[in-house]
Amino acid sequence: MSILGSLDWNDIFIVPFFTDPSLSTGIAAGAGGIVVLGALAVMVLLTVKGWWKPLWSNWITTLDHKKIGVIYIVLALIMLIRGVLEAVVMRAQQVSPAPGFLSVEHHAELFSTHGTIMIFFVAMPFLTGVINVVMPLQIGARDMEFPFMNAVSLWLSIGGAALVMASLVVGHFETGGWTAYPPYTGIKLSPNEGVDYWIWSLGLTSVGSTLSGINFLVTIYKQRAPGMKLFDMSIFAWATLCTAILMIFAMMPLTVASLMLALDRQAGFHFFTATQGGNMMNFANMFWLFGHPEVYILILPAFGVFSEVIPTFSGKKIYGYTSLVWATIAIAVLSFTVWVHHFFTMGQTAHLNAIFGIATMTIGVPTGVKVFNWMLTMWRGKLRFSTAMLFSTGFIFTFVIGGITGVMLANPTIDFATHNSLFLVAHFHNMLIPGLLFGMFAAVNYWFPLCFGFRLDEKWGRRSFWLWMIGFYGAFMPLYAIGLMGAPRRMAFFTEPAYFPWLVIAMLGALCVLAGLTAQIIQVWVSVKNRESLMVPAGDPWDGRGIEWSLGCPVPEYDFSTIPAMTSREPWVDAKEAGKRVMDPTEFVDIHLPKPTGMPFLVGLVATLFAFAMIFQMWLIAAVGFVAMWVLVLIRSYDTDWEETVTAEELREGYEAHKRVVESTPQIRLDDEFTTKNRGLIMETQV
Amino acid sequence: MSNTGAAHAASHDHGHHDKTGTVIFGFWIFLMSDLIAFSLMIANYADAEWHGIANGPSPHELFSLGLPTIETMALLISTFTFGICTLGMKYGASMKRTVGWLVVTLALGAIFLGIELYEFHEFWTEGNTPQVSGFLTAYYSLVGLHGLHVTSGIIWGILLMVQMKTFGMNDLIKSRLVRLGLFWHMLDIVWIALFTKVYLMGVL
Numbered sequence: 001m002s003i004l005g006s007l008d009w010n011d012i013f014i015v016p017f018f019t020d021p022s023l024s025t026g027i028a029a030g031a032g033g034i035v036v037l038g039a040l041a042v043m044v045l046l047t048v049k050g051w052w053k054p055l056w057s058n059w060i061t062t063l064d065h066k067k068i069g070v071i072y073i074v075l076a077l078i079m080l081i082r083g084v085l086e087a088v089v090m091r092a093q094q095v096s097p098a099p100g101f102l103s104v105e106h107h108a109e110l111f112s113t114h115g116t117i118m119i120f121f122v123a124m125p126f127l128t129g130v131i132n133v134v135m136p137l138q139i140g141a142r143d144m145e146f147p148f149m150n151a152v153s154l155w156l157s158i159g160g161a162a163l164v165m166a167s168l169v170v171g172h173f174e175t176g177g178w179t180a181y182p183p184y185t186g187i188k189l190s191p192n193e194g195v196d197y198w199i200w201s202l203g204l205t206s207v208g209s210t211l212s213g214i215n216f217l218v219t220i221y222k223q224r225a226p227g228m229k230l231f232d233m234s235i236f237a238w239a240t241l242c243t244a245i246l247m248i249f250a251m252m253p254l255t256v257a258s259l260m261l262a263l264d265r266q267a268g269f270h271f272f273t274a275t276q277g278g279n280m281m282n283f284a285n286m287f288w289l290f291g292h293p294e295v296y297i298l299i300l301p302a303f304g305v306f307s308e309v310i311p312t313f314s315g316k317k318i319y320g321y322t323s324l325v326w327a328t329i330a331i332a333v334l335s336f337t338v339w340v341h342h343f344f345t346m347g348q349t350a351h352l353n354a355i356f357g358i359a360t361m362t363i364g365v366p367t368g369v370k371v372f373n374w375m376l377t378m379w380r381g382k383l384r385f386s387t388a389m390l391f392s393t394g395f396i397f398t399f400v401i402g403g404i405t406g407v408m409l410a411n412p413t414i415d416f417a418t419h420n421s422l423f424l425v426a427h428f429h430n431m432l433i434p435g436l437l438f439g440m441f442a443a444v445n446y447w448f449p450l451c452f453g454f455r456l457d458e459k460w461g462r463r464s465f466w467l468w469m470i471g472f473y474g475a476f477m478p479l480y481a482i483g484l485m486g487a488p489r490r491m492a493f494f495t496e497p498a499y500f501p502w503l504v505i506a507m508l509g510a511l512c513v514l515a516g517l518t519a520q521i522i523q524v525w526v527s528v529k530n531r532e533s534l535m536v537p538a539g540d541p542w543d544g545r546g547i548e549w550s551l552g553c554p555v556p557e558y559d560f561s562t563i564p565a566m567t568s569r570e571p572w573v574d575a576k577e578a579g580k581r582v583m584d585p586t587e588f589v590d591i592h593l594p595k596p597t598g599m600p601f602l603v604g605l606v607a608t609l610f611a612f613a614m615i616f617q618m619w620l621i622a623a624v625g626f627v628a629m630w631v632l633v634l635i636r637s638y639d640t641d642w643e644e645t646v647t648a649e650e651l652r653e654g655y656e657a658h659k660r661v662v663e664s665t666p667q668i669r670l671d672d673e674f675t676t677k678n679r680g681l682i683m684e685t686q687v
Numbered sequence: 688m689s690n691t692g693a694a695h696a697a698s699h700d701h702g703h704h705d706k707t708g709t710v711i712f713g714f715w716i717f718l719m720s721d722l723i724a725f726s727l728m729i730a731n732y733a734d735a736e737w738h739g740i741a742n743g744p745s746p747h748e749l750f751s752l753g754l755p756t757i758e759t760m761a762l763l764i765s766t767f768t769f770g771i772c773t774l775g776m777k778y779g780a781s782m783k784r785t786v787g788w789l790v791v792t793l794a795l796g797a798i799f800l801g802i803e804l805y806e807f808h809e810f811w812t813e814g815n816t817p818q819v820s821g822f823l824t825a826y827y828s829l830v831g832l833h834g835l836h837v838t839s840g841i842i843w844g845i846l847l848m849v850q851m852k853t854f855g856m857n858d859l860i861k862s863r864l865v866r867l868g869l870f871w872h873m874l875d876i877v878w879i880a881l882f883t884k885v886y887l888m889g890v891l
Contacts, residue, residue, distance in 0.1 A: 145709055210720055218713040248716060252723040260731075263828065268818040270739070271731065271828075277739030277821030282731055289727075634846060640859065 005618035006193065011171040024103040027089070032169040061596035063147040064557055065132050066451055068154050072129025073444065079121040079161055080437075084510075084517050086114040091475070091510040095503050098493040107492040108175035109194070113164060115178025116198060119294070120205050121161040123432070126440045127301040128157070128212050131240050134447055135216065137548035138234045140225025140566065142559050145218040147594045148636070153208040153215070155604020160205035162608055163615070167197045171616070174198040177490060179287055180261070182272040182280050187265045193615050195265065199258045200611035206251045206258075213247025216240050225547075227566035231325065234546050235318060238325050239304025242332035243297050249336070250293035257286035266617070284346065288339035296335040298432060300328060302439020303370060306392045309442050310374050312544050313389035314381030315670075320373045321569070327366035327373075334363050344415045353412040360410035367403060371396060386542070386674065387461030391442035394469050395434040402430030405480070420490075423483025426476045433472050441468070441520070449541055449680075453554035454534040458674045460523035467516030474509025478502035538581075538665040538680030539658075542673060547572045550583045552658040553680060558593060558646050561655035562586040581662045581681060588652045592643040599639075603632050707862040714866045718873050721836075725877050728832055729884055732825040736889070739821025746822070746889030749815065755886045758802040759878065762837075765795035766875040773868045782856050785864075786848055792871070793844045796837050803834050826885065833881055836874050843867055 009015055013032025017025040046052050059067060090110050093100040102110070132150070136143060144150045167173040174194035176185045185195045220241045224233070233241075261283065263269040270276035272283050311318045318324065340348065340356040374396060383389070405427045408414050418424060441464075448456050479487075482502045487494060494503070527534055540549040547564050548555075550572045562585040568574055575583050610625030667683045736746055772788035807827070810816075817827040847863055854860050 146713060214713055214716045214720070217716060218709060222709045222712065248720045249723055252720050253727055256724050256727045260828070263824075269824040269828070270741075270818070270821045271824055273821070275741075276819075277735060277741030277743070278824065279734055279738065279821065282734060286727055286731075637850070637863075638853075640854075 003618060003620055005613070005616040005621075007170070007616045007618070011193075011616075013169045022103070023101040024106045027102065028106060028168075035165050035168045056598070057596065060601050061598045063143070063151050063594040063596060063600075065136050065144045065147065065150060066555060066557075066559075068150055069129040069132030069134075070451055071154060072125040072132060072157070073440075075158055075161055076122045076126035076129060076440070079117050079125070079164075081517065082165075083114055083118045083122055084514055086110050086117075087475075088510045088514055090114070091503070091507040093492070094494060095500070095507045098495050100493045102492065104492040105175060108490070109173045111490055112175055112177050112180075112194075112198070113167070113173050116174075116202070117161075117164060118432075119178060119298070120202060121157075121164060123298045123436050124205065124209060125157055125161075127243070127298065127436070128153075128209070130305070130440060130443045130447070131216060131243070131301060133451060134443070134548060135237055135240045136219060136223070137450065137551070137555065137559060138237050138546050139220060139223060139228060140547060140560060140564050141219060141223035142563075142591065143594070144215050145223055146215050148597070148600060148642075149211050150215050151597075151600035152603050153211045155600050156204045156208035156211075156607055159604045159608030159611065160201040160203075160208070163197060163201040163204070163611060166612065167194070171197070179291070180258075181287075182261060182264065182283050183274070185261060185265075186273065195261070196615040199262045200615050202258055203255065204607060204611055206255050209247050210251040210255075213244040213251070216244035217248065220244070225563050225566050231322070232566060232569045234304075235307035235321070235324055235328070236301070236304035236546075238328050239300045239307070242328050243300045246293045246297045246300075246332055246335065250290045250297065252290075253286045254290035254294075257283055257290070260286075262614075281343075281346065284343050285339070288342040289336075291342060292339040293335045295431070296331055299435045299439075300331065302395075302436050302443075303328065305439045305443040305446070306374060306395060307370075308546060309388045309392045309446050310377050312446075312542050313384045313386055313392075314378045315384075315543070316377055316381040317545075317570070317573075318373065319376040319379075320369075323369055324373050327369040330366040331363060334359065334366070338363065341410060341412075341415070344412045345419050350412070357410050357412045357415075361407055364403060364407050371400065371403075382670075384670070384673065386445065387456070387458055387465055388442040388446040390462060390465040391438040391445070394465065395438040395442075398430065398434040398438075398469070398472065402427060402434065405430060418483060420488055421483040422479040422487045422489050425489045426479035426483055429472075429476050429479075433468075433476075438468070441465075446542070447548075449536050449539075449553040450548060450551070450555050452531075453537065454527065454531040455536055455541055455678070457523050457527040457530065457534070460519055460526055464516050464519035464523055467512055467519055471509050471512030471514075471516050474512055475506050476509070478506045478509070533676045536678060536680035538662045540681045541678050543576075543670060543682045545570050545573050547583075550575070552661060556654055558591060558651065558654075561651040561658070562588055576683065581683070582655075582659050585652075585655055588648040588655075590648050591646050591651070593646060595642055595644050597636075597639075597642070599632060599636050603629055606632060707858060707865075710862055711865055711869070714869060718869060722873070722877070725829075725832070725880075728825075728829040729880060732829045732884065735821040735825035739825065741820035741822070743820035743823055744815055746826075746885070749810065749826075750886050750889045752886060752890055754802050754806055755882060758799050758806075759882050761795045761799040761802070762875055762878050765792045765799065766872050768792045768795065769868050769871050773865060776856070776861060776864060782851060785856070786851060789844055789848060789864075793841050796841050796844075796871075800834060800837050800841070803830065807831075830881060830885065833874065833877060836870075836877075840867065840871055840874060843870075 010019070013036075014029050017029040046055060059071060062068065089102070090107065093102050093107060093110075100107070132144070164173070172192050172194045174180055174185065174190065174197060176190065176195070180195060180198050183189060185198075220233070220237060224230075230241075260269070260271040264271050264273065264278070270278040272278045272280040274280060307318055307324060338356055338360040340352060341360045344353050344356070374392075378393075385393075405423070409418060409424065409427055445456050445461055448454075479502075482499045485498065487496070487499055494500075536553050539552040541553070542549075550564065551560070564571060564583055565586050572583065606625050606628045610622050610629060613619070613622035613625055662681055665679050665681055667681070668677045668679075670682055672678060673682055768788050769792045772785055772792060775788060776785050807830075810823075815823055817824045844867060847860070847867060850863070851860055
């Protein structure tokens, strides 16, 4: 076997178009071309603007949790663009006359990459990024507990995403959906490298997520500001803690299941081949032992965001803090008890189905507690509909519909009628778009000033909200309808005329979502252009409640000049009510920050090369890559000079400088918070 | 706001605050996620052991207790010697002693691994490869995964001895040795489960 393994000319994206010209291969070639040209364009831009060096020294080598968080979010947004575009192409396919313009195979690749990307390379990096930025600031920490490992997690995730992008240019992706069930994904039925792309891109990112989970958990346990008890933490930090536990325990089943699949495919093992004593149900069990908690990994951070945004923009304390915390814990625990509802129809006994059906419905109870908590927080509050608040309230309305259809599906008898239909597709999009994306959009709009020092443009933010909201209803309510009429999912085309009008509405909805995404890109563009007038150097532009708002915007690299003394659950609110505009410092002491290093990037790069080599069976290169990865870790283990000092004097200067900015910033009324008068630090209690 | 937190704050973020405890806690958590992998492999094995024999041998036909018992003894003793190694380090034993006990531990680990590989080789040459049945797939993967861990433990130990030479017994090295110890003890506990499930229950 050659050193290049199974790679050959036909794997290059443009070649199939020449050997078999059609609209389908043309679209594939075009998509590959966009990736290649996009990469080239970025490189040219970086060279022309001379940005390589700042990119390397400020971003690629950074160990600062805020910057790592921003990179995660950028990754999520880039992948979101691809995911939404794929959705639009699939919707267009289904409204064009049968059999549509895509080959069946190509359509299967589209829904597989769409699902894989949206879960692993949009949702996961998005929430990991938001947690990275916000959680340490909310618990009074200076960084993640393991900043180096944090950067390694980041670059492993980016490596996984890069592999999915590479599949557009070199070879094929998998065609068996984001769940990749064998036997279809076994070597007999899926002989090309598609499934291997799925296995190894997920392999990289799930190792990254496991490490992130460990990092979040240890940070929360060990780095809370002195005096902060667990039940003093913000709800977002609680959501992070529960998410971290889910990440630590749930990612491993996915890693194990996908490696087993890899052994079955490449080494002739029989984990999942029924004829040789394997059992494919073990794949389903392990996949959903990961997959179901995964749903809550995705949703809990968004719940955390809503629990921060809604009190702020209602001008009230969160209603029922303790019940919200216990609801979060209950959801995290219950999430491990329901996985079998993903295969009610695969032949287990009615008793088992009944047990898992009831367990599933139980999750509705703590979730309901949360919804009521948010509503009662708003009750008699002074509501201000910022973009973040719009996404949060839009979520409540929309998510409840998804919750109700979820309880319907939790009933095994109903599930027998609706499984594998578009009703199910509508249901999980109904959970994840409001329950994850809206949460993350709210988070970005809300916390953006902490990272960049200026607010995002509200006008375009609101436009994006309405387009997303209308687009969501347009795209998914029709799927509920035709799902109940019997339309199966994952179909390359439909011939039933009754579905057609609904599919047209869904198509328009998808276009509306695309417009919403475009509005968000415009929002960022406009905000960057007008950043001078959107600056909020004094910090706290929304009359916020968490201690992250006691800092100036953007937050300095060391986060806190002194670690805040926690005397209550909301010390920043107490300080403001006592008429203070900066929190009293505790004691200035020298601190140490990790030095920037390119090592995590190199580890990620080598790991990605290793995974790529595994996909195309280049065993020699894979072995070299694997060893190189560990050699890099070994080299790092010799590095003892990895911290740099920030002196107490610098911290004091930073504090004094922030204080001067705050004192020179005029107080404004809450009604002016979305205007250019807002330079930070609204003092509603004072006006 | 009062300054009640100041004393705490000072101890919290002064200088190179001692991260040893935190790092070990983090490693503990990692080991728990690793245990999930072993649990899943054991569950998979328990399923394949009954239903996955296909045309291959059954556990009863394949296993005997002789070599696995010696193997188990080697590993159990190695976890004991590792205990002596770390306890000695705690109570100020010389570097020579610490390294000595580590060498004994790793050598016992190597004996364990050697017997395991010998057994694999025997089965393999008899035609009982992992490609024969779901049961054999599960067997090689489960025991092999553990063996892979032992191998990494041995490599880690050797590299650590080199670092002991370079750095001397500083806090960093001590913390690494404690983590290797945790890893090693976990492998021992996992092996007890494997030995019981695979060999004892397979033979009985």
